[in-house]
Amino acid sequence: MMRIIFATGNQNKVRECHEILDSVADEIISMKDAGLDPDIAEDGDTFEKNAMIKAEAVHKLAPDDLVIADDSGLCIDALNGEPGVYSARYMGKDTSYDIKNANILERLEGVPKEKRTARFVCAMAAILPDGSSFTKTGVMEGYIGDHAEGQNGFGYDPIFFVEPQNHSTASLSPDEKNAISHRGKAMRAMAEELKKRLDK
Template sequence: MSSSTDPRPGRLVLATRNPHKVTELQAILTAEGLDLELVGADAFPEIPDVKETGVTFAENALLKARTLAHATALPAIADDSGLCVDILGGAPGIFSARWAGRHGDDKANLDLLLAQISDIAVEHRGAYFACAAALALPDGTERVAEGRLTGTLRHTPAGTGGFGYDPVLQPDGETRTCAELTPEEKNAISHRGRAFRALAPVVRDLLG
């Protein structure tokens, strides 16, 4: 049993099986001075994935965090994020991960998106990454923070870093895509970084 002098960090569960997100969030929390052991949902293989039935990023993030906190009796955080394209009325939005029909097929999603806007001039290719980050505690306490990264969609992918739509979004003020940035550069400006940095003080206040 741990005590108030126990040097071990607190344990926090991230509601994802995506190792990229676990690594990315661990770096963000560490940079914010939070001494927490972050584990992904893979540490609890008996818990099924949560169906994302919400109609907003915030609703889906809360669904995932709430379910994992209840199932593990540990504080849980989750995010829901996606790409919102101006000319498509904000789509793919919450459907970003399954835009081409199969969840998590990054290449198919990217290829379909580029095909859909292939004839759109650069001045009309505005888009932004949006993220909602949610914290849920076993006692029912819940908090949400949000972040955005605005930019322009390239006609062709560039860069090998990141994942998802990173190779085609060029952030405002940048000459490179998100996939061409270093992990540190991306974390400093990313929608996920902004959302979780906004959530970090809440995590600190609630978890100590």
């Protein structure tokens, strides 16, 4: 029986993982559900490095399971790529995303739409029980709107808008978002690679 431990405490991410990776594993659980709480220092300078740091920390505690981890963030061109790898820690880890989003909108006030380009990036790392590992990365291009909208997403979703809908990713249904999202793309690439390696 193949069990995937997702090195996250974010149940929204676990739900998205179920929607895409259920065909690969018999069970998908968070590290919290697995009773694991490693001290992880995300000090990598790329999304890929941080994802692998998380995966390795959990793999050491659960070497018989397939461990996956992600690191994702928002990169805004007009802000020189901020918040980037610091997306979760931007303005402080315990600061609400309502405050973070309001701050970004304020910093971009007066910037025209064509210069508000941005992208969500998600890197996913996997470590198999045999110790082999790989990463896959997905990107979703869009722009920062001039207001927040939508109730379906989390994090920066309410201010990240996509074409051709011209709506925020927080306004899309879960299926619509998964079809185009950075995490959806990375997870589908991860699923394909795992199927090859596990001969599913």
